[in-house]
Amino acid sequence: MSRIDHITVTAPALATGAAFVLKALGATPQPGGEHPRMGTHNLLLRLGDAIFLEIIAPNPDAPPPGRPRWFALDQLAPDSPPSLGTWVARTDDIRTTVAASSEDLGPVEPMSRGQRNWLITIPADGSVALDGVAPALIEWDGHPHPAAGLQDQGLSLARLEIFHPDPQRAVVLLASIGLEDAVACQHGDKPRLVAHINTPQGIKELSI
Template identity: 65%
Template sequence: MPRAFLDHIAVTAFSLEAGAAFVSDTLGVAPQPGGEHPRMATHNRLLRLGDTLYLEVISPNPAAPAPGRPRWFGLDGLGPQSPPSLATWVVRSTDIRASAAASSEPLGPIESMSRGALDWLITIPADGSIPLQGAAPALIEWQAAEHPASRMEDKGCALVRLEIFHPDPERASRLLSSLELEAPVFVHPAGPGGPARLVAHIDTPHGIRVL
């Protein structure tokens, strides 16, 4: 079985400026410029959370041609009034095909993606949705020896833990077990009728902040 690790957490937003402001206001630390994803007509900003872990703010890129397909991470469902949110997360695998086959939940076809000089494989549902209401991650396999987080500016932030709240916690827990995830990720019941949500506890220069 391949090894699997928490790679990054993703804040989705209708605009990159709104998403970056949400992170800055919550954590007291501003994410740095990222780049563009031409195939998805999206762009991002980034915040290092460790040598092999980071936070991504991602949104549609209004300056890019429409992709002719649903954007990833449910971004097409956002409007000007949609608040930024910690909507999904990404798990790094040493063998994405084996991890996808072992997953107890369908995570989508494996596709090649790029941003600048970076290339990777990632699972993307065909309809662009976020699997299991955000409880299920995308899988990623970087096509490089060095993790991109190692080249980001270190602003003194680190992920303490990621919590998943889901109305069917046993289903979410089965998924994590099937991926054999090595990460501080914990599943909790969302409560009767409660929606699924993600909560990240992040150590910052201003103390622990909750996103």
């Protein structure tokens, strides 16, 4: 079984990503941590008991990772605007789910942040599969979900939408990894993600 684990705002710097989220949702994310293997760091915002929003950016204080950073972060210029760049789906058996996927989501790699460890799919070139709208797959270790320790600011994910010139490819992908009822797929001139977030001020939207 798979489910939405988190949605990810990519930004050239954490400060610009946090400002983007504050303006869109009226909420301030909490400190996350560093990803030594990727040369990145993040901020987090709770969207439920087992779902969160992540802001991720290159870490200027970390050495270059010697490989492309995940989530296409190396393609961002210093003045690139933050955007809803990707999303991550949780599975209890990542290798079986990867084998069933209709799209190449990349090899399964170990990753860590502080004391937390997990397995995640990362394309070797650092891209996001299916032209930027496919999820990465994640299998967490046995600790409580990261969202459980975050402050509840009254936010929750209402729905996530995929727009793609060939939405049927996205439909087939989601069915192959057990997410056919979790995300809506629609035709769009260019690939993009749109998240609709319940907030104390009503439903707000995150996208490009």
